[in-house]
Amino acid sequence: MSELHEYHQNLMADIRREADASGVLMVEAFFDRMTERLTEAGELEVADRAFYQSGEGGQKLRIDGYAGDPRDSEGVLGLIVCDFVDSDEVRTFGKGDVPPILNPLIRFLKKARTEEFRDALNEVSPAFQVSDLIIATWAQVTKVKLILVSNRQYIGRDDTVKLAELSDVPITWSVWDLARFERFDRSGQAREDMVIDFANDFGAPLPALKASQTGAALESYLMIVPGQQLAEIYDRWGARLLEANVRSFLQARAKTNKGIQKTVKEEPELFFPYNNGLSATADEVTCVRTNDGLAVASISNLQIVNGAQTTGSIHAGLKSAREQLSQVFVQMKLTVVPPDRSEDIVPKISEYANTQNKVNAADFFSNHPFHIRIEQFSRSVIFTAREGERHDSKWFYERSRGQFINARGRLTPAQQKKFDLEFPKAQLFSKTDLAKFEYSAAGYPHVVSRGAQKNFAEFAKEIGEAWSKSDAKYDELWYRRLIAKAIIFRKLETEVPKQPWYEGGYRANIVTYAMAKVFHDANGEKQVLDLDAIWRRQSVPEALQRALLLAAAEAHDVITRPPSGVRNMSEWAKQQACWNGLKGRKLDYDEDFDSCLTLVETARSTRRAARATEVMTEGINAQTEAVSLGAGFWNTVMDWGRSERKLTPKDMQILQICASMPRRIPTDFQAKHAMDLLARLKDQGFEGGHSQ
Structure with a gap:
């Protein structure tokens, strides 16, 4: 069986399981799952489900979702249509099949721009919501982006091609098919879809200076990019050009810089001397020789890791200062990073290039110590089997896209069965999932409602700042309580669609709001929600459910009945005022709700006991490691530290004990000091090897 067929089988099994468990339509489960990938890949910033279909044949209208308020995404109106086939076999479609799928979406757009169409719909209808948003924001729309999401394999070749103009607004379309999702899920990228061909598509190859020697570890180039070319490239690919973590970082900030735009308009010839330029990476660069020397003909998978505001501001010049763009030039430092090294290299380039940002850009990367620690816990912490089940299991934290599918794919069929028992698919969670669980519990449902990437950006900023002060709280108990929050969140996702009051739509908003409300009401000065009972049982008690x-019924009421003058419920759910509305309501919980709470002091004593156990375990592990390194090794450390004058009297005392093994064995406390000292000396240049 090919990797694509296996991926299709697993995808369909997941969608059927989700649809059966929650009682939602398969196409809705498919939409939710796949649009997560679209936001992560930078195709969209947010995806809100808004299904509507009417008419047949040439009169058919259809939409499955939209990409939020275009005013929040540089005037880009994103509309989504699903092509979902319930089949066990991989089906295909070609370029000729695209118009019958996209034309109903284009017809919907044309109708949705009219008040007559909008006013004929019920105000709670998703189509009304989208139509009302389009009418209100059309003057600010600069581009319409149609996205076709399919579980079939696309065998056409065109993507992101202009279709038609609509009142001077260009329309582009792109296809995310089964093969593209499979590539993304395995590697976190859908690479070959972004080849920038300067020679054929953007005027001419760019003159370049090679800034690395032949045979160097990484190729580097210095280039001067005309503002017109950069603006057109960004116009075509948008946020996908921005390295994913930088994109997250910027979502919490202004999209463009007014000062940079002012220079473009008023002093374009001074843009080059005033601006620091761009730092970028690529998978591959094709060079040619011209009469003027070396030039870059094409770049594969260009990612701008520093200079996103510069790029966005130059792009804004297409609309506000088109004539001046011909005088704008920007320097680019381009490094070619092979895909297998990108996770190590790109974060460092971004971190060092973004030093002027107060929040370290590396805080957003999958190899930040926080994510590595959570990953380590997820591979080692065992949870007892739920009632009625036979096997203990673990939760699999996927800190970077593709870890789960690749770890499982390397195993034999027999090993895969064992893996599936150890790491059930329903217990897989990602960085953005973690941020949703934490921010729902912490009382930020309006931020969670803004979409996975924006929520993750806010969460990561907070974690980055907290981690730099102290990482001690992110211990195994913190991880176990995180899993308790995951269990609550996932249970709500399953149960909300089954409720008699649920009318379809806004499930994601209702889930995060309901969870936030219960945590808000439960956690007080004397009592808190008993998360320890939940992770121990691996289920939500009946009273808590x-x-x-x-709370979910109340959240539904608050979200679907916005105040007068507010008509778009998805946008309303993204506002602090919406959360304030639910937070202020008094709910009459059943009397047994108290059984779900525990005293604050009990929760604290559990934390203290967990910390004491962890300190003891750390000491034992350090002692084992110190002993295994051997006396000779510690003698080498002591000699180097003494000659370099890096040791305090206490350091010397402990190293002398380690160097006299086995006559004297360091205590666990002394061994921990020795291992910490070794790490410090390595940072200062010690390169000693192991010795017994």
Whole structure:
């Protein structure tokens, strides 16, 4: 079986399981799952489900979702249509099949721009919501982006091609098919879809200076990019040009810089001397020789890791200062990074290039110590089997896209069965999932509602700042309590669609709001929600489930009945005022809700006990490691530290004990000091090897 067929089988099994468990349509489960990938890949910033279909044949209208308010994404109106086939076999479609799928979406767009169409719909209808948003924001729309999401394999070749003009607004379309999703899920990228061909598509090859020697570890180039070319490239690919973590970082900030735009308009010839330029990476660069010397003909998978505001501001010049762009030039430092090294190299380039940013850009990367620690816990912490089940299991944290599917794919069929018992698919969670669980519990449902990437950007900023002060709180108990929050969140996702009051739509908003409300009401000065009981049982107690669904019904009421003058419910759910509305309501929980709470002091003593156990375990591990390194090794460390004058009297005392093994064995406390000292000396240049 090919990798694509295996991926299709697993995808369909996941979608059927999700649809059966929650009682939602398969196409809705498919939409939710796949649009997560679109936001992560930078195709969209947010994806809100808004299904509407009417008419047949040439009169057919259809939409499955939209990409939020275009004013939040540089005037780009994103519309989504699903092509979902319930089949066990991989089906295909070609370029000729695209118009029958996209034309109903284009027809919907044309109708949705009219008040007559909008006013004929019920105000709670998703189509009304989208139509009302389009009418209100059309004057600010600069481009319409149609996205076709399919579980069939696309065998056409064109993508992101202009279709038609609509009142001077260009329309582009792109296809995310089964093969593209499979590539993304395995590697976190859909690479070959972004080849920038300067020679054929953007005027001419760019003159370049090679800034690396032949045979160097990484190729580097210095280039001067005309503003017109950069603006057109960004116009075509948008946020996908921005390295994913930098994109997250910027989503919490202004999209463009007014000062840079002012220079473009008023002093374009001074743009080059005033601007620091761009730092970028690529998978591959094709060079040619011209009469003027070396030039770059094409770049594969260009990612701008520093200079996103510069790029966005130059792009804004297409609309506000088109004539001046011909005088704008920007320097680019381009490094070719092979895909297998990108996770190590790109974060460092971004971190060092973004030093002027107060929040370290590396805080957003999958190899930040926080994510590595959570990953380590997820591979080692065992949870006892749920009632009625036979096997203990673990939760699999995927800190970078593709870890789960690749770890499983390397195993034999027999090993895969064992893996599936150890790491059930339903217990897989990603960085953005983690951020949703944490921010729902912490009382930020309006931020969670803004989409996975924006929520993750806010969460990562907070974690980055907290981690730099102290990482001690992110211990195994913190991880276990995180899993308790995951269990609550996932239970709500399953149960909300089954409720009699649920009318379809806004499930994601209702889930995060309901969870936030229960945590807000439960956590007080004397009592808190008993998360330890939940991770121990791996299930939500009946009394807590009733409380969550009571809060969910109230959340549904608050979200679907916005104040007068507010008509788009998805946009309303993204506002602090919406959360304030739910937070202020008093709910009559059942009397047994108290059984879900525990005293604050009990929760604290559990944390203290967990910390004491962890300190003891760390000491034992350090002692084992110190002993295994051997006396000779510690003698080498002591000699180097003494000659370099890096040791305090206490350091010397402990190293003398380690160097006299086995006559004297360091205590666990002394061994921990020795291992910490070794790490410090390595940072200062010690390169000693192991010795017994």
